[in-house]
Amino acid sequence: MNFINRSGNVYFFLLFIISSVLFYTNYEQRYYGWDMPGYLGSYHLAEDSLNKKELVKEVYTSIQIEAPKNDYEKMVGYYQKENWNYFISAHSEAFYLQIPYYSIKVFYIFLIFFFHKIGFSAPIAVFLPNLISFFIFGFLLFAIFKRIFVSRTLLSFSLTVLLLLIPPFRYLATIPSPDMLTTVLITWFFYSVISNQHLRIQFMILLLVVFTRPDFVIFGLSYLGIYFLYDWFNGRKINILSILLSLVMITVYLLILKVNNYPGWPDVFYDTFIERRRFITGAASFTLSQYYEIILENIFNFKKITILAVLFLSFVFYFTKDLWTRMLALILFVNIYIKFLFFPAPGEYRFFIALLLLLFLTAVYAAQNKIRKLTF
Template sequence: MKREWRLSFLFIISVLALLTFWNYQNRVYDWDMPGYMGCMYTSEFPNSPDKVRILTYEEIKKEAPAEHYTDIIGIKQWDIPRQYFVKNTQSFIEQLPYFQIKVGYILVITLFYKLGFTAPMAVLFTSLISYFFSGILLFYILKLLFPKKYWLAVLLTIATMLLPPMTYMSRVSTPDMFIFQFMLIFMIGLIKKWNKWGMFALLFGITFIRPDYITFTLTYIMSVFFFHYFREKKIDISFIAQGIVLLAMYLAIIKFYHYPGWKDLFYDTFIDRRPIISTHPIDVSLKDYLSIIYIKIIYFKKVTLSLAIMIGVIFWRSKDAWVRIISVLFLVNVYIKFFFFPQSAALRFFFPFIFPVFIMMLYVLSKKYNDLKLGKIT
């Protein structure tokens, strides 16, 4: 069996390399790229905002296909904000806090830039290499779940890596693919029964990379805290300390980078993108919010149905309270994310929470063939 696993691993490595190259050939220079490049250049030229803006768009123009670049700078009549970003330094710089808070991600793309990649490629390469490593991590998870079914691990890995959300995340300049691999490591930690401090280190890294994942990291700690309390009938203060540290880091990042806030993000994304943030005060009423949620949730029905099926299978096949809690944790975080940022047309925002539910379903089904048990965090 070891020989079969070695051969299957070599085969997966080859397939992942080909798929990564395929995604590289279909890479997308999108309008998130100027934001992340601007963050990178700001750290290099902190006192030269004009240079940051000019350099950002000049470097993209050198590499991006013409149709991608015109989409970034906005040549259509209604693309006024993008036209401002490319020409007006104040407009461009005021957008950067939306991107700067993803500190860990910015550090990684900056590292690749310092290693010799062009600025646009440093951003894109981060997604591409994350895609490759995500495939390896997924294959490892499937090996843990189905130790005697190497062919199943191979097929599921390839099928997953060909899913549209996966290929799309690997091609664009966003941290979604990068954070996805850390969510897979989180699943490995659960399966391998890492202790609470090992899991905390991972949660710290996830929050540092994407502070908006604070809802996930805190709800996980709360889940473990209450599970431990009801099982042991005592309070483990270390979980409280972990939550305080994560929350403190989140608040420090938000304050340091002068993050505009959730209402500003919601307004700029779903109501009206402001060319210059500081000159346009916002007002988001409850009616505005609910009307947008109503429209967006209609287009979320396929996700809801898929999650309902997977959760149904998990509850049907497993009576383990911890398994159910973890599964519901991911389910809840899908909808926390949705109600804070209801971009239902972009599955990449929710996929890092949806896919772990699928893994939990596979774990439950694997118990039919293996004596595998999900350990509680101790």
């Protein structure tokens, strides 16, 4: 037992070293992407009483001071007047109208506020939530695998390091968006689920996810839904708490949209897949035939995620007959495709990777007994 405890401490120390090295390399490889002005604009708009012209100047000046020349020039469309990025950077009204697309990521904006207030520059404050989230991510994964495999510490450590080195996760840690933060929160949620923590704790984590990326409200409601159904199937009991928490989540979601004057999903879809409007005014509209055409164009390119999702779901149903585990895997699988139907961008793995990760972890959890027999 003492040897097991000592070996666990050694692996924990090794993981700390690896995570620290990756934190540094991720920081050095940070990419000043075109989303950064939107998040900085959201922060300054909430914190400072700047007019629209001052807002744009403050945002782009602070980025230009720190960003590599090529990153900044790409961010402003290489100063080409016909480029959308340049137009947004040069027209304060157009920039201001883009802010609601970013300000709804409330928890991410709050962390930018926090890091800037304790002394970091505003652009670095945009990166820190993801860099720190990636650092924590490894320890969460290790804790999950340790709980699943118990004494198989080497296996838990190996799987953790393998996931940390996967390029998409590394990429999420280097870009100015809340996707790595979302991934670490959703991983924390999974740990809470397999630890059988109370639904109220799981709900609070899901609420943080919704405050970070409001589109995860569908997954949150799906989870509360299967919680209700599971209790009903197992004892014909009506779980009032899951109903009340669902109402709270819907209310919070609607308040986030209302307070931030969010245009709505049709506008996001139109601006992303049909035409990027320079001024977001009026309701965006498109036909069902346009929507179907875009879905069909992109569904084939979704094959990598589809293959992995089907594989993980198959593993779950093959290795376990536990109703709860199967229901969890099924809602994860369905939510991947719901997200695709709302935002059919197969090349943007960052929108799907958190759910795909949870589906993989669920498959590992389902196959834990088989894996234990095959390892030492």
